[in-house]
Amino acid sequence: MSGTRLLRVLGAAFAVAAVVGGTIGQGILRTPGLVAAAVPDAELMLLLWLAGGVIAAIDACSTVELATSIGEAGGPYAFVRRAFGPVAGLAAGLADWLGNLGAVAFIAVVFAEYLGRLGADGGLPIPVVAVLLIAAMLAVQWTGTRAAAAAQEVGSAIKAVLFLALIAALAFARGDTVAAEPVTGGAITLVAAIGAFRAIYGTYYGWNGAAYFAEELRNPRQLVRGTFIGIALVTAVFVGLNAAMLHVLTPAEMAKSTLVAADAAGRVLGARADAAMTVVSLVSLATILGVLLMFLPRILFAIGRRFDLRALAGVAEGGTPRAALVATAIGGALLALVGVAVNAAAIVVRRREPALDRPWRMPLYPWPALVSGAINLALAIAFIVEDPWTSALAIGVMALLLALIVPLLRSGTRG
Structure with missing residues (x-):
C-alpha cells in the first residue's frame, strides 16, 4: 500500500x-411493461x-452540493457523517454498502x-461464470483507478450507442411492424x-454514481457537469426508448410483456432480435x-479511514483501495434506503457550516432537498408497507451491525 489518499485522476467523462x-440497465428493458x-x-x-x-435532477441537487463542498469519497456516508455525526454516518454507509452489495452477485x-x-x-x-466475471472486473480495477475509469468510459459509450441503435431501429420501423391500434385510452x-x-x-x-468519486475528480465542476449531463442522457434514452417502443407496440401489448424491449425488437428484427x-x-x-x-x-475505504481501520483504508500506488475492493467483491447483500438522509444532510450542513466553500450550490434552496426528500420518504414508507417482513429484517440487521461496530467510535475515530 502506498498510503490512504485516493488519486485525483478522474475527469468529467468518467463522471x-x-x-x-450505473443507471441504464435491465430496468428500462422490463419496467415499461409494468408502467403500461x-x-x-x-x-x-x-x-x-x-x-x-x-x-x-432535483434529487441530485442535494448530492451534488454536498459532494462538491465536502470533497470526500464515500457518497452518502461522508454527507450524513458531516451533518449528523459519526454514528449516523456509519449507519448510512453500512446501509448503502450492504444495500448495493447484493446487486454485485445478482448482476454477475x-x-x-x-x-x-x-x-x-x-x-x-452459471455460478462459476459469475465468479469469473467478478474476478475479471476485480483484476481490471486492481491495476489502478485510471484503467478502471477508462474501461468504464468505453463500456458506457458502447452501451449508449447500442441503446441509440435500438431506438433508431424501432423509431424508423415501417409497414406491418408499427402499432396497429391507437396508443391512447x-x-x-x-x-x-x-x-x-x-x-x-x-x-x-444510479444517477448518483459520480458522487462517490468526489475525492478523485480533478475539479468539483466536473462532478456537477458529469452528474447533470449524465441524468440528461439517461432521461433522453429512457423517454426515447419508450417512444420508440410505442411506435411498434400498443400500451396493451406492452402491458402483457415481461421484457418489452425484446418483444418490440422482435417485431422489427425478427429472428435476430434475441441475439x-x-x-x-x-x-x-x-x-x-x-x-x-x-x-x-470507496464506501468501505472512507469508513476505514475515519475509524483507523488500516486494512480497509490502504490505497495502492495506482489509486485503488484494494482491501476494500476485495471485501466488496466477496460480500453479501441487504436492502437499504439512504436518500432521505442525504437530502436532510444537505440542509443541515448548509445551516451548520454556512462558511463552507461550496463550488456549486443547489438552485432554489432548500426546495430541491425538501421535494426530493419527501419523495424518497414516501417511497421508503411504501416499501415498508408493502413488504414489512423484509423491512423489519433489514432494520434488525442494521441495528445489530451498529451495536457491534459503534464501540469503535470511542477508540478508533479521529472525530
Whole structure:
C-alpha cells in the first residue's frame, strides 16, 4: 500500500460514464411493461418517464452540493457523517454498502445466464461464470483507478450507442411492424399512476454514481457537469426508448410483456432480435457491475479511514483501495434506503457550516432537498408497507451491525 489518499485522476467523462453506466440497465428493458399495465396511455407514460428524469435532477441537487463542498469519497456516508455525526454516518454507509452489495452477485449471475444464451459460456456452470466475471472486473480495477475509469468510459459509450441503435431501429420501423391500434385510452387511477412512477423512479436509480468519486475528480465542476449531463442522457434514452417502443407496440401489448424491449425488437428484427437484445443486456450488466465494483469499495475505504481501520483504508500506488475492493467483491447483500438522509444532510450542513466553500450550490434552496426528500420518504414508507417482513429484517440487521461496530467510535475515530 502506498498510503490512504485516493488519486485525483478522474475527469468529467468518467463522471458521465458513472451515471450512464450505473443507471441504464435491465430496468428500462422490463419496467415499461409494468408502467403500461398501470397507465395505458402513451402520452401519460412518456410524461411519467420524463418526470422521473426531472425528479432525479432535483434529487441530485442535494448530492451534488454536498459532494462538491465536502470533497470526500464515500457518497452518502461522508454527507450524513458531516451533518449528523459519526454514528449516523456509519449507519448510512453500512446501509448503502450492504444495500448495493447484493446487486454485485445478482448482476454477475444474470450476466452468466445471458452469456449462456449466446453459447459463449464454455459450458461452465452459471455460478462459476459469475465468479469469473467478478474476478475479471476485480483484476481490471486492481491495476489502478485510471484503467478502471477508462474501461468504464468505453463500456458506457458502447452501451449508449447500442441503446441509440435500438431506438433508431424501432423509431424508423415501417409497414406491418408499427402499432396497429391507437396508443391512447384506458382507465387510469391515481393509485396506479403513483405505482407506475415508483417503478419508473426505481429505474433511474444510479444517477448518483459520480458522487462517490468526489475525492478523485480533478475539479468539483466536473462532478456537477458529469452528474447533470449524465441524468440528461439517461432521461433522453429512457423517454426515447419508450417512444420508440410505442411506435411498434400498443400500451396493451406492452402491458402483457415481461421484457418489452425484446418483444418490440422482435417485431422489427425478427429472428435476430434475441441475439441483439442479449448483447445489449450483456453490455448493460457489465457496465453496471463495473460502477458497483468501483464505488462500493470507496464506501468501505472512507469508513476505514475515519475509524483507523488500516486494512480497509490502504490505497495502492495506482489509486485503488484494494482491501476494500476485495471485501466488496466477496460480500453479501441487504436492502437499504439512504436518500432521505442525504437530502436532510444537505440542509443541515448548509445551516451548520454556512462558511463552507461550496463550488456549486443547489438552485432554489432548500426546495430541491425538501421535494426530493419527501419523495424518497414516501417511497421508503411504501416499501415498508408493502413488504414489512423484509423491512423489519433489514432494520434488525442494521441495528445489530451498529451495536457491534459503534464501540469503535470511542477508540478508533479521529472525530
